[in-house]
Amino acid sequence: MYELLKDLRVPGPIPTAITRPFWTGVQENRFQLQFCNCCEKWVFYPRALCPHCWSDRLSWREASGIGRIKTFTVVHKPGHPAWTPMAPYALALIELKEGPTMLSLLVGVDPDQVMVGMPVKLHMTRVGELILPCFEPDRVPTGESHE
Amino acid sequence: MMNAFAKAAIVGVGELKPTRTTNGATTLGMIAEVVKRAVEDAGLEKDAIDGLLVGPQVGETPQHVPATVAEYLGLQPKMSNVVDLGGASGAGMVWRAAAAIAAGMCEAVVCVLANTREAEAPRSPNRNPIREFDVPFGASGANIPYAMLMQRHMAEFGSTPRQFAQIAAWARHNAQHNPDAIFYGKPATVDDVLASPFVTSPLHLFEIVMPVAGGEAVVVTSAQRARTLRHRPVHLLGAGEKITHRALSQAPSLTTGPLKPSMMQAFSQAGVKADDMHLLSLYDCYTVMTAITLEDAGLCRPGQFGRWVEEHSLGFDGDRPLNTHGGQLGFGQPDLAGGMTHIVEAVRQLRHTAGARQIANANLALVTGNGATMSEATALILGGA
Ligand SMILES: [Zn+2]
Numbered sequence: 072m073y074e075l076l077k078d079l080r081v082p083g084p085i086p087t088a089i090t091r092p093f094w095t096g097v098q099e100n101r102f103q104l105q106f107c108n109c110c111e112k113w114v115f116y117p118r119a120l121c122p123h124c125w126s127d128r129l130s131w132r133e134a135s136g137i138g139r140i141k142t143f144t145v146v147h148k149p150g151h152p153a154w155t156p157m158a159p160y161a162l163a164l165i166e167l168k169e170g171p172t173m174l175s176l177l178v179g180v181d182p183d184q185v186m187v188g189m190p191v192k193l194h195m196t197r198v199g200e201l202i203l204p205c206f207e208p209d210r211v212p213t214g215e216s217h218e
Numbered sequence: 219m220m221n222a223f224a225k226a227a228i229v230g231v232g233e234l235k236p237t238r239t240t241n242g243a244t245t246l247g248m249i250a251e252v253v254k255r256a257v258e259d260a261g262l263e264k265d266a267i268d269g270l271l272v273g274p275q276v277g278e279t280p281q282h283v284p285a286t287v288a289e290y291l292g293l294q295p296k297m298s299n300v301v302d303l304g305g306a307s308g309a310g311m312v313w314r315a316a317a318a319i320a321a322g323m324c325e326a327v328v329c330v331l332a333n334t335r336e337a338e339a340p341r342s343p344n345r346n347p348i349r350e351f352d353v354p355f356g357a358s359g360a361n362i363p364y365a366m367l368m369q370r371h372m373a374e375f376g377s378t379p380r381q382f383a384q385i386a387a388w389a390r391h392n393a394q395h396n397p398d399a400i401f402y403g404k405p406a407t408v409d410d411v412l413a414s415p416f417v418t419s420p421l422h423l424f425e426i427v428m429p430v431a432g433g434e435a436v437v438v439t440s441a442q443r444a445r446t447l448r449h450r451p452v453h454l455l456g457a458g459e460k461i462t463h464r465a466l467s468q469a470p471s472l473t474t475g476p477l478k479p480s481m482m483q484a485f486s487q488a489g490v491k492a493d494d495m496h497l498l499s500l501y502d503c504y505t506v507m508t509a510i511t512l513e514d515a516g517l518c519r520p521g522q523f524g525r526w527v528e529e530h531s532l533g534f535d536g537d538r539p540l541n542t543h544g545g546q547l548g549f550g551q552p553d554l555a556g557g558m559t560h561i562v563e564a565v566r567q568l569r570h571t572a573g574a575r576q577i578a579n580a581n582l583a584l585v586t587g588n589g590a591t592m593s594e595a596t597a598l599i600l601g602g603a
Contacts, residue, residue: 081354081356082353082354082358083354084349084350084351084353084354085349085350086350087350090350115467116347116350116351116465116467141370141472142366142367142369142370142373142472143366143369144362144365144366144369144418144419144420144421145416145418145419146356146357146362146418147415147416147417147418147419148361148415148416148417148418149356149358150357150358150359150361150362151353151356151358151359154356154358157356159416159419160356162355162356162357162362162366163366164366164466164467164472171467172467172468173351173467174351174352174355174357174465174466174467175355176355176356186373187369187370187373187374188373198354201354203354203355205355
């Protein structure tokens with residue numbers, strides 16, 4: 072799977088000035104989310120204003136990379152043809168420990184084994200030319216590095 | 219309770235027969251054709267139209283859309299706007315038209331959605347958050363988030379693939395009574411639906427809307443003027459709307475949506491309840507959308523749509539007529555006009571001109587519109603005279 076992903080030529084993110092720290096961090100193996108210094112909530116995806124309190128006092132903080140699967144799908148027929156060599160692959164909505172939900176690709180798991188509620192952890196993965204923040208099942212006790 | 223919207227009525231409808239692809243047709247040309255049909259159906263002269271609501275022209279003129287359409291049609295409206303609520307655009311237009319009339323902005327509004335569908339459509343990059351935070355992971359298109367909604371419903375409530383498949387089978391059943399439907403002559407049983415391939419599990423191919431070319435238009439005017447026109451007016455008795463998010467990752471809930479408050483507002487304005495409806499004309503881009511709408515309308519308890527579907531007959535001659543034109547799953551979805559096909563069908567049923575699929579004594583209909591992934595919602599209660 073990882074070899075296939077490495078060779079994919081798929082559309083990458085088109086960062087903006089506001090979102091660039093997220094993607095730059097990921098390329099350096101850092102998983103940072105925005106944190107609102109005013110209402111103390113975490114924010115994802117990155118924005119100019121906190122969607123909870125409209126404060127612009129947002130800072131970047133290292134996040135745990137731990138979460139839980141809210142829901143998922145196994146893609147058989149991708150919406151973009153460049154992903155066809157990977158099909159079937161599993162995508163999930165991941166509720167991060169910090170609060171926000173993000174969509175990501177599940178790696179290191181048979182799509183048939185994925186379940187709602189499953190604990191997952193970050194697994195930085197090379198997809199084409201880029202590193203993307205993907206997730207894998209969290210089988211080891213929390214706190215222990217997976218590397 | 220009397221409200222401003224009860225003073226407006228739909229008096230004309232126009233529709234283009236859906237096709238899989240168009241060959242060189244232009245969006246403007248299709249808009250013009252379907253507007254003409256709606257205004258003629260109303261029995262109005264072209265110059266009586268003084269309001270114009272149009273959808274965004276995907277892939278075409280991004281700005282000055284109302285002016286472009288007005289010029290093309292030789293109209294000079296006193297009020298015009300683009301309405302972009304995805305699949306809720308059609309219902310959203312009817313409500314806005316009624317509000318504009320109530321406010322004295324204009325008297326007769328044409329609402330129109332139409333689009334071409336060329337075999338080779340260009341893919342263009344853009345900078346919205348979905349493009350940046352979903353697409354790079356291999357999540358392009360609407361199928362994926364709807365499959366995720368379905369998976370969550372199954373995990374949370376134990377609903378089954380067979381229960382979802384019944385909704386698609388009923389849509390195909392109803393399409394067999396509408397010669398204009400894209401699946402006319404092509405019924406599908408529950409087993410056929412379940413045997414169709416997974417596109418993105420748990421969604422099967424037959425549970426996904428069929429994109430088509432086509433268009434719909436309606437004319438809205440004051441209830442007072444409606445009385446002088448040729449058809450039995452179809453009154454707007456209540457409406458509600460709510461917009462909550464764009465990307466599914468940002469949705470407040472995965473098992474209930476903004477249609478719930480929209481429908482509650484519409485029922486309350488009209489002084490009716492879901493059980494009073496003679497026709498349910500519910501946005502059905504995917505089976506799971508209909509399922510959640512049935513639950514959000516209060517027709518059954520949360521998570522219990524499956525039993526409700528099993529207990530009822532959803533044909534035009536059944537106890538709970540649902541999407542008698544075939545819905546988007548059976549009739550086809552002409553671009554954003556997918557939501558407007560539900561309005562046109564409700565008008566026909568309430569006028570008692572639905573022909574072979576006429577519901578006996580139809581006088582009240584619930585129409586819903588849904589945009590993005592359970593994100594933009596509009597509900598209308600329409601009533602016969
Ligand atoms: Zn805040």
